[in-house]
Amino acid sequence: MSSREDLDPRIKELINKGVDKVRVLNVKTPPPSRSVQRNIDALATGFRYLTKPMRMTIDYPYKDIEYPDRYRGMFRVDADKCIGCSLCDVVCPADAIRLVLRDKKKVPTINWGRCIFCYYCVDICPVEAFETYKIHDVAFYRFEDMLTTLEEFTKRPDEYVPPRKIVGKKFRVVIDENRGLRYEAIG
Amino acid sequence: MSQPGIKDPDLNSLLSILNDELKELVSKIYADKTEKVIYIEVAKERIMDLAKKLFYLGFDHVKSVSAVDYPREKRLELMVHVGSYLRVVRKYTIVIKSSLDRDNPRVPTLTSVWPSAEFHERETWEMFGVYFENHPDLRRLLLPEEFEGKWPMRKDFRIVTRKAGEAEAPWK
């Protein structure tokens, strides 16, 4: 039905003459043969990984990852720097920021339950009133705890979230040619 | 025949072919300024003929069937994106636009020409209430069975956000 034969001749001409980048790599599926060899290959590959394990996961929470510098984690507001322009509230896509009045100035508070860490508010703030951290793995006991008051939001996030038991060291992720991810201890 | 100010020669020749073929059928053919999209405006009675012609011209699949609601003008605008897998022609997308009566939007189904429109038409039916005549299987697609509102994508559909502690479904 949609074969090219019943096409309009002028379109055919256009198809032949027109400019279109065509860079096609023809992929051939291998012929179904040598199944004994391929079975042995598969088993040998499995056995190689068994003898030389290449572990990629990290033993959380006994080991913890320190994320790269620009990681978008939780943040706090410097209420003194804030000029009360309310742009962060306007731009927040998740409606996580609520403004409260303080010294006749509208200062943001955040609902961590809604925040999606897009950092639009951080980036739109004309005075850099937000100070960012790499903290991201926190848990709250109640829904209401995620609604920060202004007092809380001006503090470092790990000062008011329930403390988490970190047993072991911090590690940094390094991309490795042979192992994919390698974890380097910090400090 | 072709639209002035277009630099792409392929688009020029495609436009002239389209103009030749569809002159009697449609009210307007124009390309937008990115020179990748061709808009065709057509009366809804002619839409089947247009579809057959376009199929003959190599536009072999539908990328999207949807609608735009204009409640002030009391119309729904059917918006069909048609594309092609054929070389050269595939560089351009055709957007078919057709005004429908907002109170009783009925239009013949495009699945008889483009089977790829089947699920898109089901979505447009449940979201906008556009009834596609002779569609093989016009049922709800995305909305839950117990959904009671009508045509949620229309502009006059009221979005009710759920209040805290409210157990019932927000649309009830």
Add this chain to the structure above:
Amino acid sequence: MEVAGSQDITQELSKEMFRAVETGIKEEGERLIELQIGPAHPGSGHMRILAWVDGDVVVRCDPDIGFVHRTIEKLSENRAYIKTIPLVERPSLLDTTPMTIGYVNAVEKLMGVDVPPRAKYLRTILAEITRIASHFYGIGILAIFLGHSTGFMWAFGDREVMIELATMLTGARITYAYAIPGGVRRDMPQSFPDAVEKGLRYIEKRLKDWEKIFLNNPVVERRLRDVGILKPNVARMLGVTGPNVRASGIDYDVRMVEPYEAYDEIDFMIPVAEEGDSYARGLIRFKEIEQSINIIRQAIKKIPDGEIISPQISRLFNPLMKKIYAEQRRVKLPSLMATLKPPKGEAMARVEAGRGEALFHVVSDGSTNPYRFRFVTPSFRNVILFKYLIPGHRVADIPAIYGSLDYFPPEADR
């Protein structure tokens, strides 16, 4: 006007699909069992596949989608333009960047903003990184659907490397919201090209092992070969997109057809297979990973110096913003961004996401919110395959075909 033929064509189509497998089953009756696979089933994802089974053979299949429908189109009509960028990421969490690029491209076309070349290259690099991650995800799901747990774990492990790279570039693991109208939000750090090269070399090494344990594994091959054959004609009719259509011998890739961002300046190939079976679909994904590696290498090499945000936006910066932009290469958003008002009109953009072509059509009425935003994801266009590809196959083939289609329910439901 002739509309009576509509049923005939779809019936004709399903007949053709039946013939492809030659099961000999033509009638339905009391012997059919209706299987409801999903939505709470280990092999269904967030959808329900209604399959009518005769013995072990599926005679009819009806995908019931919408379990994770979140009204992206309606939501975007009620929020400012820039707020929709994190929203379009949500449906397909696995390849978020192509979606943001598509939406941002449409908005840029509406506003007439030009993007500086460095920003284009950065977008391209991130899009390809997420494409590799997305393909690995698809391969992993295919593997676990076949019961190959090693393929599943390996895919997620290798995907992690790509995610770490993206984290270095953007600061987030999955939801980057990296592209904004006029450019990107951050420049790449100094150590990034080196890390990318290492990561790519690692993936290249691993692809050899992948071939041995997964692709050339005789059992995997048995499960996938000649299963779910999608003929080119049928693919054309059903409007299938992405690697699925390229596995059926149609060389359709938006990166080639309508180059966006920096794809025009990069030399790469489109892998196309003729067979159209599940095995070819899986193989195409591996070949595309190789091509993506190639694209990232070239883009890292060719990336020009210069601005990462359009001067039309950066001229609105206040002195502090300019200082931050110059020192940290971090784009601050001028206040105008919160209330973008593109002129009246409409614009369409299409991109090649990991699973295929995504289409973005924005209609603006000159206000701060889009008047209408039509968002068609590749999975939504591929979902029709469940209806026409699965009948005639065995129950055990449902996960194999599902996995090979790399169908992602949240993406289809939007």
Add this chain to the structure above:
Amino acid sequence: MMAVVIGPFEIPGRLIYDFLHIFILPGFGAVLVLVILIIWAERKMAGLIQLRYGPLHVSRRFGGILQLVADLIRYSFQEFIVPRNVDRIAYLTGPALALIFSIIPVAFIPVTPYVEPPIYISSNILVVLALLSIAPIFIIVTGYASDNKFAFIGSLREAFLMISYEIPFIISILSMALLYRSLDMSGAVDFQARYLPGILLNPSAALVAYIAIIRITGRFPFEISEAESELVMGPYTEYSGLMYGVSMGIGYIKLYIYSMLFSIVFLGGWLPLVSGDPVSSYLIGGLIILIKTSILMLISVFLRSVYPRYRVDQAIRLGWSQIFFLSIVSMIWSLALSYVLR
């Protein structure tokens, strides 16, 4: 055999041996320990191959070996839900009977030539085969009783596969019995001591038997009747709590018994055994068989990390074509060889 005198009681040695045989060495104790170890090893090996740790958190010092015990405890305290529409008797007794019939053959398998097993029958290979082929019937009953479409399809698959792989398995074992001219396991081991281990005498029979074991015990690539992505949990879909844990264990217990049978018929059983003393021969012979069995089990569970599962029709086709053909070949080879070795 010596009797043991404890105070006024004189316990006959035969009774002590039977107790040890059934409850300690090849019996329940060894089964429990070995199954826990093998499941742990399976998960740990899969972890190593799949770039991760595997079970670790419970008893970190010993590499998480107690994870299985923790799982078992969790299963036994979970609520056991009986769905309304099930056939209650069949539903409740099915897995239990399958478990019982998989473990009963232990009583017939000798671990040393000098002491007879608790129940001695001269044709004990045949008896063990017969008993082992009863267990799948209860799995089928289980799937039927569950009143669940997935369980029903799973039990049908089990039935199809049982027939197509039990027959080659039985043929291959019988071909070895033909070669050994004995249906007694002691006789089989004696023959292997005189010539070569059975795996070298008739490799095709060993291959058939091993592949059939993988299938019958539901290991990959033949984990078809429980295929998770298709049938949720196959015949056990409707089970929860302790019954679920039991049904999980059946496969491993079957693997243990089948591997033990394989190690006696093909790997020479207790063969390097030299001691003639009943007590030490029981201990050493049992240990040797246990080691051979656990190596076989380790190989079987290693396959999980390499292979996906076959489709049911492919597995049946494989069973009735290549495997069945090989079993016939091994039978003919045994006939020829037994004529030569006469």
